[in-house]
């Protein structure tokens with residue numbers, strides 16, 4: 596299949612067992628010992644976007660069964676508390692109090708912390724919690740460590756953009772890959788639910804295609820807006836590390 600971002604051909608650059616998670620690299624052991632077979636990571640020869648072949652065509656039910664099941668917490672301890680606390684504190688330091696929708700916010704802890712800090716914050720996650728889909732638009736839409744979990748990148752960003760005010764911004768994190776992956780990469784781990792990986796170029800191509808401007812604050816944190824002038828305020832924001840360095 597051609598690249599979903601730029602339609603150029605793809606090639607296999609990494610093969611990984613389906614039950615390997617990012618946490619395996621940090622803990623130095625297999626968190627899920629069962630061998631579920633190998634998946635091929637296919638990288639675009641032009642823009643560098645990469646995806647796990649096969650997994651990118653799974654249904655939502657297959658993701659619930661194999662990834663977002665009762666054992667998911669084993670591979671994402673920061674998901675449970677430390678990451679929402681860190682991100683809420685960062686947003687509270689960077690933004691005026693306003694309406695905010697957190698897309699893919701798990702059980703909604705970050706949004707709850709932001710409400711405590713004075714934001715009108717809502718959380719919505721297709722796989723967690725019983726929160727209803729948000730209605731209307733918000734000046735700020737966040738999606739932290741969501742992009743890499745979603746097979747259909749245009750579909751995801753269209754949803755985020757529909758949730759965003761015309762003069763609003765989307766703040767999202769995903770760790771950018773090297774344009775040409777060389778050897779191993781901990782972030783490309785299927786059991787975590789990671790299936791799609793942007794290079795800096797593929798992310799910019801996608802934003803251009805959807806008529807958004809995008810500024811990467813770091814290799815992990817990015818801000819997109821229809822109005823490029825809005826991105827200038829992010830220059831004064833504190834730096835945040837979303838993932839621990841391996």
Ligand SMILES: [Zn+2]
Nearest residue numbers: 598601639642
């Ligand atoms: Zn491409």
